[in-house]
Structures are given as C-alpha cells and as structure tokens.
Amino acid sequence: MKLLIINNLSSGFGDGAIYDFMRSFNRDGDEIVVRSTGGATDLRTFLHDAEHFDAVVAAGGDGTVASVAYVLAETGIPVLPFPAGTANLLASNLASPAEPHALAKMMREERLMDFDLGEISLEDGRTYGFSLMAGAGYDATIMEGAVAAKKLLGPMAYFTAAFSNPAPQFSQLTLTIDGETIQTQGVGVLIINFSKLQFDISITHENRPRDGLFDVVVMNTHDAIGLIPALLSCMLDRGGDFPARPDAIDLYRGSEVTVMADPPLAVQYDGEVTGATTPFTARLMPEAARFIVSEDCLKLYDEESAEPLLLDE
Incomplete structure (x- = not known):
C-alpha cells in the first residue's frame, strides 16, 4: 500500500503515536510519505497529489482531520482519522480504536464509509x-x-x-x-x-x-x-x-x-x-467524506448487513 500521512506536530501531547502506527503498519513493498506541519502550512499544498496514494492518514486533532477531509471532499480518497489531538471526538464518534497498532490493523482491513461533511x-x-x-x-x-x-x-x-x-x-x-x-x-x-x-x-x-x-x-x-x-x-x-x-x-x-x-x-x-x-x-x-472505519462503526451506523466499500474497489 501507498500511504500519505499528514502529521500535525502541534496537536495533542506530541507523544509520537503516529510513528508507532508506521512501524506497525509497514510491510514489504509499502510506501509511506510523511508531510508534517506545525499548524502554519496550508494543507492543500500537502494534498495536491493525494490521488496517487491508496489512502491519506490525518494525524492530529479534530480540526486537522476536518481540514484534510474538506480538501479531499467528494474525491472518494479514503481518509484515516488518526486521533493525535486533545479530545479526538471524531474517532470516538466513529468507534475507532485509539491504540496505534489497532489503527494499523484497521487500515489493512480496508473498511470504508461515506459521511456527511459541513x-x-x-x-x-x-x-x-x-x-x-x-x-x-x-x-x-x-x-x-x-x-x-x-x-x-x-x-x-x-x-x-x-x-x-x-x-x-x-x-x-x-x-x-x-x-x-x-x-x-x-x-x-x-x-x-x-x-x-x-x-x-x-x-x-x-x-x-x-x-x-x-x-x-x-x-x-x-x-x-x-x-x-x-x-x-x-x-x-x-x-x-x-x-x-x-x-x-x-x-x-x-x-x-x-x-x-x-x-x-x-x-x-x-x-x-x-x-x-x-x-x-x-x-x-x-456523504462527501470517505473514512476508513472499524467493524464497530459499521454496526453503529446500521451497516452490519451491508457490504463495506474496500480500498481496492
């Protein structure tokens, strides 16, 4: 897989969990590109070639994830909300795990759901x-x-x-x-x-x-x-x-x-x-935002009987 990671260095407590995610996710043949910001960089400059990646990982708080999802709105490019902020309410609403290794596993499972965006x-x-x-x-x-x-x-x-x-x-x-x-x-x-x-x-x-x-x-x-x-x-x-x-x-x-x-x-x-x-x-x-989600998320939003979208579709 080919991942683009947008890493907000100023979010949360700066515990470096995104690097644990990378180590857990990485396999033979994978490519991971990391683009970091302290909050001043316009994220559009980081996402100009997002269509060339299998998915985008938005590592930061809810504002970071929303900004990435907004730039990629209606493109069908999958986004993994990586909870590296203070509250991480979107990850909670999506029933996503907080632990980096569990998030890496979820990425490999490739479940996708489309959600409304404001x-x-x-x-x-x-x-x-x-x-x-x-x-x-x-x-x-x-x-x-x-x-x-x-x-x-x-x-x-x-x-x-x-x-x-x-x-x-x-x-x-x-x-x-x-x-x-x-x-x-x-x-x-x-x-x-x-x-x-x-x-x-x-x-x-x-x-x-x-x-x-x-x-x-x-x-x-x-x-x-x-x-x-x-x-x-x-x-x-x-x-x-x-x-x-x-x-x-x-x-x-x-x-x-x-x-x-x-x-x-x-x-x-x-x-x-x-x-x-x-x-x-x-x-x-x-349904402008396409998120990578957990099995619990499918059940939470009454999609347990539906066939989930996959990254390779």
Whole structure:
C-alpha cells in the first residue's frame, strides 16, 4: 500500500503515536510519505497529489482531520482519522480504536464509509470544513479559553474554560434554515453533524451523520447555569432513557443554516477558533467524506448487513 500521512506536530501531547502506527503498519513493498506541519502550512499544498496514494492518514486533532477531509471532499480518497489531538471526538464518534497498532490493523482491513461533511462560510470570505459541529457563542468561548491549557489538562481544559465563563454573551438570534427565518435568543448556536461529545455525552438523541441534514441547537438561556438541566438530560441518554430536552435547548433541522446575532458571537468549528464573529453560513455536503472505519462503526451506523466499500474497489 501507498500511504500519505499528514502529521500535525502541534496537536495533542506530541507523544509520537503516529510513528508507532508506521512501524506497525509497514510491510514489504509499502510506501509511506510523511508531510508534517506545525499548524502554519496550508494543507492543500500537502494534498495536491493525494490521488496517487491508496489512502491519506490525518494525524492530529479534530480540526486537522476536518481540514484534510474538506480538501479531499467528494474525491472518494479514503481518509484515516488518526486521533493525535486533545479530545479526538471524531474517532470516538466513529468507534475507532485509539491504540496505534489497532489503527494499523484497521487500515489493512480496508473498511470504508461515506459521511456527511459541513462547510462553514464566514463574512470575510473564509471557508472551512467541519466533520463534527460548528457554532457561535458559548461553545466558541469555551474553545478559545481552552487553547492555552489543552496540552497540560487534555479534555479537562474544556470544562475548566466552561466553569470560568459562567455568564456568556446573550444575544438576539436570527436563523435562516433552508429558507425559513426563525427569530430566537440565547447564548449560542450549534450546527451538528456528529453529536457525541466527551464522556459519551450526545447533545441530540440520535447520531445521524449520514442523513443529509444538520441538527441545529439553540442554547436558549441567559447564562451557563441554565444549561445544567440540558447537560443532565444529555447524560441520561447514555443509559437509553432518552429524556426530553428542557426548554434551555431548542432543536431544528436543515441542510443550510445562516446564523446572525446581535450582539455578534464568536465562531468556531470542530474545536478550532476562527477569530471571526457572526454572521456565518453552514452548508451540508452529503456523504462527501470517505473514512476508513472499524467493524464497530459499521454496526453503529446500521451497516452490519451491508457490504463495506474496500480500498481496492
């Protein structure tokens, strides 16, 4: 096999797990090309010849994987999300192993699934791809506050940032979802593709990243304390109780969403801080990302009876 590895040196704890993956994967006749970035290099320069490889390994956090998947969107080029970041939520949503040798074995097994991908367009003309979720408001404030502590605290950096911001900006919100305008208010908006967060907590009842629609969540509260009942109901979902979400969360669905806020709210995607504020537009790209997945992933998304795609097809 011929692999292209995009290695983000600034992601996670810098433990070098990608090199363990390479040692475990490598066999006679294989070719592995590694292109490393500290976060400043435009990944498009690394992926200009991706079609000449059997697969691309995106080693980094969720933002790195989303960026690679976005550049390769709708090309059919397989991407292995290699969890080398802080939270690695996409790998968790895909039921992928975290251990490098298990990931090497999964690569050899060659199971592929196509998933929806999101595209976020900012007012200044910048566009980004996201696989998990994009949003504005409280979630973006948490992401920004966690940046400095991620290498020290890992996923707990997000909770520390949340607790240090108990009174996020409250705004009047205008959402346009597939042409329909909705007036509401709150401390934030989430545009969700994959819904699972840390500790197996899911914001929505179902995780539907292949259905051609976003879940749009409005945090309809004046402060962070008002979100606690919603968080508790999300935690209960893990036990299969599926409690109704409280009034602090409003849920909509659609494939194209524009968010305006007064006052403006900070914007993030897949944990990456954009430095921009609302308005923004999110557009869904149906089954645009092709990921290398585990057998558990096939079962999780009701594909256990289907014949999986293979790398050599």
